[in-house]
Structure formats: C-alpha cells, structure tokens
Amino acid sequence: MTPRLYCFAESGHSYKAALAMTLAEMEWHPVFVDFFTGEARSAEFRRDVNEMGECPVLKTDTLTLTQSGAILQWISDQTGKFGGAGDDRYEVLRWVLWDNHKLSSQLGMLRFLMHFVPEEKRPQDVIAFVQSRARSAFKTLDAHLSGRDWMVGRDVTNADLSCCSYLYYPEPFGFNRADWPNIDRWLSCIAALPGWQHPYELMTRAYPGPPKEET
Amino acid sequence: MTPRLYCFAESGHSYKAALAMTLAEMEWHPVFVDFFTGEARSAEFRRDVNEMGECPVLKTDTLTLTQSGAILQWISDQTGKFGGAGDDRYEVLRWVLWDNHKLSSQLGMLRFLMHFVPEEKRPQDVIAFVQSRARSAFKTLDAHLSGRDWMVGRDVTNADLSCCSYLYYPEPFGFNRADWPNIDRWLSCIAALPGWQHPYELMTRAYPGPPKEET
Numbered sequence: 001m002t003p004r005l006y007c008f009a010e011s012g013h014s015y016k017a018a019l020a021m022t023l024a025e026m027e028w029h030p031v032f033v034d035f036f037t038g039e040a041r042s043a044e045f046r047r048d049v050n051e052m053g054e055c056p057v058l059k060t061d062t063l064t065l066t067q068s069g070a071i072l073q074w075i076s077d078q079t080g081k082f083g084g085a086g087d088d089r090y091e092v093l094r095w096v097l098w099d100n101h102k103l104s105s106q107l108g109m110l111r112f113l114m115h116f117v118p119e120e121k122r123p124q125d126v127i128a129f130v131q132s133r134a135r136s137a138f139k140t141l142d143a144h145l146s147g148r149d150w151m152v153g154r155d156v157t158n159a160d161l162s163c164c165s166y167l168y169y170p171e172p173f174g175f176n177r178a179d180w181p182n183i184d185r186w187l188s189c190i191a192a193l194p195g196w197q198h199p200y201e202l203m204t205r206a207y208p209g210p211p212k213e214e215t
Numbered sequence: 216m217t218p219r220l221y222c223f224a225e226s227g228h229s230y231k232a233a234l235a236m237t238l239a240e241m242e243w244h245p246v247f248v249d250f251f252t253g254e255a256r257s258a259e260f261r262r263d264v265n266e267m268g269e270c271p272v273l274k275t276d277t278l279t280l281t282q283s284g285a286i287l288q289w290i291s292d293q294t295g296k297f298g299g300a301g302d303d304r305y306e307v308l309r310w311v312l313w314d315n316h317k318l319s320s321q322l323g324m325l326r327f328l329m330h331f332v333p334e335e336k337r338p339q340d341v342i343a344f345v346q347s348r349a350r351s352a353f354k355t356l357d358a359h360l361s362g363r364d365w366m367v368g369r370d371v372t373n374a375d376l377s378c379c380s381y382l383y384y385p386e387p388f389g390f391n392r393a394d395w396p397n398i399d400r401w402l403s404c405i406a407a408l409p410g411w412q413h414p415y416e417l418m419t420r421a422y423p424g425p426p427k428e429e430t
Contacts (some may be wrong), residue, residue, distance in 0.1 A: 052313060052355055063302055067309040067316070074305055087278055090289055094282035098267060100316040101282070125340040140267055 006031045006049060006057040009203035010116075012104055012166035014056040016068040017075070018202045020161050023195050024079045035206045036116070068165075069096045072158040082158045091152045095159035103141065106134045107166035111173040116207060131174045138180055145182035149189055156193060164190050168198055221246045221264060221272040224418035225331075227319055227381035229271040231283040232290070233417045235376050238410050239294045250421045251331070283380075284311045287373040297373045306367045310374035318356065321349045322381035326388040331422060346389045353395055360397035364404055371408060379405050383413055 003021070005028055007014030021028045033039050033055050041053040050057045050066045058065040058074070065071050073093075076083030084092035110130050113122055141163060144151065151159035167175060167187055177184040190196065218236070220243055222229035236243045248254050248270050256268040265272045265281045273280040273289070280286050288308075291298030299307035325345050328337055356378060359366065366374035382390060382402055392399040405411065 051359060052317075063305065065305055065309065067312040069312040070305045070309040073308060090278065090280055090285045093288060094280065094285040097282040097284040097312070097315050100312050101320050102267075105316050105320065123340060123344060125338060126344045129338060129341045144266060 001061045002027045002029050004029045004031050004059045006033050006059070007055050007203050008033050008035045008206035009200050010169075010205060010207055011035065011055050011203075012108055012169065012199070013054070013068040014203060015165045015168075015199040016158075016162050017056045017058060017071040018199070019165070019196070020072055020075045020082060020158065022197060022202060023156070023161075023193055024075060024081045025195070026075065026079065030203055032204045033206070036208060067100075069093075069100055069158075069162065072096065072162060076158060082156065082161060084152055084157050084159075088153050088157075092157045092159045095151055096162045098140075099159075099162040099165075102133070102137045103163055104166050106130050106137060107173055107175070110134060111166070111169060111171050114173050115171040118210065134174060138175065138183065142180045142182045145186045148182075149186070151186075156190065160186070160190055165199075216276045218243045219246050219274045220244070221248050221274070222270050222418050223248050223250045223421035224415050225384075225420060225422055226250065226270050226418075227323055227384065227414070228269070228283040229418060230380045230383075230414040231377050232271045232273060232286040233414070234380070234411070235287055235290045235297060235373065237412060237417060238371070238376075238408055239290060239296045240410070241290065241294065245418055247419045248421070251423060282315075284308075284315055284373075284377065287311065287377060291373060297371065297376060299367055299372050299374075303368050303372075307372045307374045310366055311377045313355075314374075314377040314380075317348070317352045318378055319381050321345050321352060322388055322390070325349060326381070326384060326386050329388055330386040333425065349389055353390065353398065357395045357397045360401045363397075364401070366401075371405065375401070375405055380414075 003026070005014065005017055005021070007018060007030055018030070035055065039045055040055055046053050052066060054066065056066070056068055056071060058071045065074055072082065075081070083089055110127065113127050113130070150156055151163060164187060167183065177187065218241070220229065220232055220236070222233060222245055233245070250270065254260055255270055261268050267281060269281065271281070271283055271286060273286045280289055287297065290296070298304055325342065328342050328345070365371055366378065379402060382398065392402065
C-alpha cells in the first residue's frame with residue numbers, strides 16, 4: 001500500500017513529512033483532514049487515527065506513525081536520505097528536536113493566534129510573549145546558518161526540512177525574511193531543490209477564510 | 216573520558232539525560248551550570264558549549280550532544296536500553312517528540328513563570344494560556360496510560376523518561392498528581408525502578424531563592 005499522509009496544507013508539521021517524501025521521490029497519498037472544523041481533535045480521530053489529536057499521521061501497511069520528526073526518521077530509514085551520516089545523525093536529530101521545542105511549535109501557535117483566530121479574540125499579551133520567544137529562535141537559527149548552506153554537513157537533511165517548514169507561509173506571524181539574511185538565503189537553497197513545492201501546492205488547504213457574520 | 220553532562224537540578228530536560236544514564240548504570244559526571252545568573256545564555260557558553268544557549272549538553276571524547284531527546288537516543292545506542300525494539304522505536308521517538316513539543320516545553324515555561332519569576336512580574340494572561348495547553352497534554356498522557364504500566368511496550372523506555380521529567384518537581388505549575396490517576400500510578404512505577412533518584416538528589420540546584428530586596 002502506498003503510504004497515506006493525513007494532512008492539511010496549513011500544517012507546517014504535515015509539510016515536513018510531505019516535502020521529505022516528495023524530495024525523496026517516494027510515492028504517497030494525502031488524506032485531507034478538515035482541521036478548522038475540529039476533525040483532528042474529534043473523539044473519532046483520536047480513536048481511529050491519532051490519540052494525540054494532531055496531524056500529520058502516516059499510515060503504511062504495518063505502521064501508524066505520528067509526530068513529524070518520527071515520520072522524517074522513518075522516511076530516512078526507508079530511503080537512506082536526509083538522516084545524516086555517522087555521528088551527524090545526532091546533530092540532525094538535535095535540530096529536529098530543537099525545531100519542535102523552540103521553533104515550529106511557537107510559529108504554528110503564533111500564526112494561529114495572529115491569523116486564524118478572529119481579530120477581536122486575539123490574546124495580545126500571549127502573542128507578544130510568544131513573538132519574543134520566536135525571535136530568540138530566529139536568532140539562534142540565523143547565527144547557525146552563517147557561512148553554511150545546510151544546517152548539518154554538506155547536504156540537505158531532516159534538520160533543514162523540519163526547521164524550514166513554517167517559514168514559507170505567507171500569513172503574518174512576526175517573521176520577515178529580509179530581517180534574517182542567513183535564514184533567507186537558506187530558504188532559497190531549499191526551495192531550489194529539484195521537486196520542491198510550496199505547502200499550498202503540495203496539500204489541500206483547510207482554512208475557509210474568516211467566519212461570516214451570523215445572520 | 217567519562218561523559219560529562221552540563222546540567223542543573225531545576226532543568227527537567229537535564230533530568231531526562233541524568234536519569235537515563237543513572238538507570239542504565241553508565242558512569243557520568245555532572246558539570247554544574249549556574250542557570251539563574253544567565254550562564255547558559257552567555258556568549259561564552261554559546262561559543263564553547265552550546266550555540267542554542269540551553270542545557271543539557273553531553274560531552275564525550277568525540278561528541279558534543281545537545282537536546283535531551285538526542286542524548287537519550289545516544290544513551291540507547293550505547294547501552295541497548297530504553298530505545299524500544301523493532302518498530303517500537305518510532306513509537307518511543309514520537310512520544311519523545313510529543314513531550315518536547317507539547318509537555319515538557321510547556322511545563323518548564325509554566326514553572327518558570329509561576330515560581331522563578333518575581334511575583335509582581337508574572338504575566339497572568341500568558342500563564343493562563345499555557346496552563347490550558349498543559350491541561351490538554353495531561354489529558355492526552357493520562358488517557359494513553361489508562362491500562363498501561365509503561366508508555367510503549369512492556370518496559371520503561373525513553374518515552375517514559377522524557378515525559379515524566381517535569382512531573383516530579385514540587386514547585387507549583389498547575390499539576391496535581393491526584394487529578395490524573397493514570398499519570399500518578401505511572402510516576403510511582405518509574406520512581407520504583409532500581410536506582411531511581413529525584414532530580415534534586417541527582418543534580419545540583421541553581422535557584423538561589425527569591426531575590427533579596429535592594430538596599
């Protein structure tokens with residue numbers, strides 16, 4: 001069975017898995033999750049697909065994998081790509097973990113609070129707090145990329161595919177490529193890889209636009 | 216050279232690595248990091264120890280490892296313990312990633328904001344927001360542990376050692392064992408493992424107490 005990825009285009013975590021399989025030239029099928037109606041957090045989804053109530057989920061004949069970093073590791077084990085050679089695999093893993101801990105987690109939340117939550121309900125104190133944490137993460141990432149094309153070693157790895165994921169989205173979340181020249185250059189390197197696609201090309205969008213006024 | 220772990224006792228992330236090495240009966244030496252004076256975020260620490268400005272860091276003769284999940288993986292590769300067998304290793308990795316993304320990251324921040332930040336500077340809106348996210352994570356964890364002794368398979372793994380880490384601390388961060396019976400039982404299982412120690416026994420504390428009034 002071709003692996004099926006439960007995903008939606010606004011999910012940067014789904015994008016990591018979708019992009020890695022695409023760049024590795026694996027066959028995969030998307031299964032659309034209607035996130036903004038609450039599908040991923042429903043009792044049925046938790047029971048049948050992922051108890052964590054989250055995307056992405058990858059299903060194969062024998063495995064159900066969740067958490068983008070675990071799916072990336074599985075893709076590397078299947079294809080021999082993106083996992084890093086020798087001890088570099090720990091270096092790749094540490095950036096994947098850092099991304100989950102300090103980067104993507106903050107950015108996904110920020111974009112949600114700054115764009116997908118209705119304007120009058122946006123918690124400004126929380127947004128300011130998370131933005132300050134996101135800026136610290138951008139600083140660490142930009143400093144690491146100084147003088148490097150790739151995050152680990154001399155080629156693209158899961159470290160790049162994990163950390164880049166939210167940074168291609170056009171919605172506002174306090175990130176401007178022009179402010180971070182090393183990140184900017186590195187995002188262009190990744191986007192120049194053969195087969196690269198933007199998340200909105202690779203998966204189906206779930207956000208229906210701002211809610212209509214009730215009548 | 217015996218592996219050296221840069222750590223301090225209030226760091227739940229450090230505790231994961233310290234506990235895993237202790238339970239695996241590996242030799243290791245702690246190197247105390249004076250976190251509350253800003254040592255981990257200093258220019259020297261970023262240059263010489265960890266560009267991420269964080270603990271823990273593990274140094275061996277040939278490797279510098281950071282991010283608790285990467286250190287846990289290395290310990291498993293060295294000892295054959297806690298990594299999960301066969302495809303279970305993806306299941307272990309996914310809970311380690313989930314912990315970094317949804318559990319430890321929130322709890323470390325909450326405890327910092329609710330206890331280590333001076334009372335008059337505590338951002339109450341942010342605390343309420345993060346507490347609500349932490350409660351979602353407790354729900355997921357408690358539901359997963361229903362009817363299980365261990366998070367993955369039939370023995371302790373990195374999934375347990377990662378997810379449990381902040382839950383033994385006595386400072387307030389919105390978690391009461393009595394509210395979560397499955398988590399409570401599982402924390403007792405882990406604490407009953409031969410060699411288990413509380414973080415405040417295993418490492419040196421860095422928090423000097425609340426700041427004195429200026430004179």
